[in-house]
Amino acid sequence: MIKQTDLITKTVEFVKNSLQNAESGHDWWHIERVWKNTQLLLKTETADHLIAELAALLHDIADAKFHNGDEEIGPATARNFLQSLAVSENIVYHVEQIIRHMSFKSSFEPAPFSSIEMKIVQDADRLDAIGAIGIARAFTYGGYKNRQLYDPTIAPNPNQTKEEYKNSTAPTLNHFYEKLLLLRDKMNTSSGKTIAIQRHEFMEGFLKQFHAEWVGEL
Ligand code: ADP
Ligand code: NI
Known part of the structure; x- marks a missing residue:
């Protein structure tokens, strides 16, 4: 070989x-x-x-x-x-x-x-979907799909079926509540989890700021 x-x-x-x-x-x-x-x-x-x-x-x-x-x-x-x-x-x-x-x-x-190697790579991939890069990727994907940034009248639905999720045209901000904020608690490895906790907090800070700016606060 x-x-x-x-x-x-x-x-x-x-x-x-x-x-x-x-x-x-x-x-x-x-x-x-x-x-x-x-x-x-x-x-x-x-x-x-x-x-x-x-x-x-x-x-x-x-x-x-x-x-x-x-x-x-x-x-x-x-x-x-x-x-x-x-x-x-x-x-x-x-x-x-x-x-x-x-x-x-x-x-x-x-x-x-399942295997430890799969768990590691899955964690590694999930880490790239959260944090600063995760935010950038979500809005890139949303733009590619011509999604709205946010619409306060369309509530996120974290319990969608696979089919509903695939056909959804929901605004990009909903993706944070339907998927990205759920990833921290899905991490397989303890080293992955530690990194995810920090990246999760960064996304929460971003969302807090986003909502504040949306209503003209700050
Ligand atoms: P990967 O192939 O890396 O496992 P996906 O193909 O599911 O991940 O998604 C690629 C990127 O696009 C990720 O950062 C993900 O968050 C983002 N993305 C996927 N679906 C949506 C969506 N409906 N709205 C916004 N971003 C999305
Ligand atoms: Ni990937």
């Missing part, structure tokens, strides 16, 4: 090339941040570094949202790439399973697959 450092280098190259035209919420920089978050969590969590890093790098390789909802393209693309480098089947399989099952969408239901 190819040397571990060469495998990571080749994977970085492959992901950068594949994501050249990706929108800014899922571009190479998102992947790099999730990879760095993963490396940070690996300092305190005991896990297989190679599997966690490969999964972090490949986790958004073909997002279903941009492939007519096909949830199998991502895992299949990762498998084909790793197989092309003759990576051993147990690693290929594990990485493929992480990519298949780690999205927030799947976490509406009980997980059919």
Whole structure:
């Protein structure tokens, strides 16, 4: 099998090339941040570094949202790439399973697959959805979907079904109450949780300021 450092280098190259035209919420920089978050969590969590890093790098390789909802393209693309480098089947399989099952969408239901490596990468991805970067990504996504910033007459609904959530046209601010503020309590690892607590507080501060400015206070 190819040397571990060469495998990571080749994977970085492959992901950068594949994501050249990706929108800014899922571009190479998102992947790099999730990879760095993963490396940070690996300092305190005991896990297989190679599997966690490969999964972090490949986790958004073909997002279903941009492939007519096909949830199998991502895992299949990762498998084909790793197989092309003759990576051993147990690693290929594990990485493929992480990519298949780690999205927030799947976490509406009980997980059919779990491992410490998956928990770490899922935490690393969630950390990039909260805090200052999380705020920036939410408004970027909202702009891309032509959503309103906020509408005080449209209440957030944190108990939506998967289908309702997908078809929602709610303002971007609702996303904070429906998803982003719920992530802190969904963290898998204690090191992830510690970082999430700080980023959560930052979002709460932002929302407080947003609502104050909305009504012309301050
Ligand atoms: P990822 O692929 O990183 O797990 P998603 O594809 O679910 O995450 O979302 C990508 C980014 O877009 C995240 O930062 C998320 O908060 C944001 N986003 C997703 N849905 C919405 C929405 N309805 N309104 C605002 N932002 C959203
Ligand atoms: Ni992601």
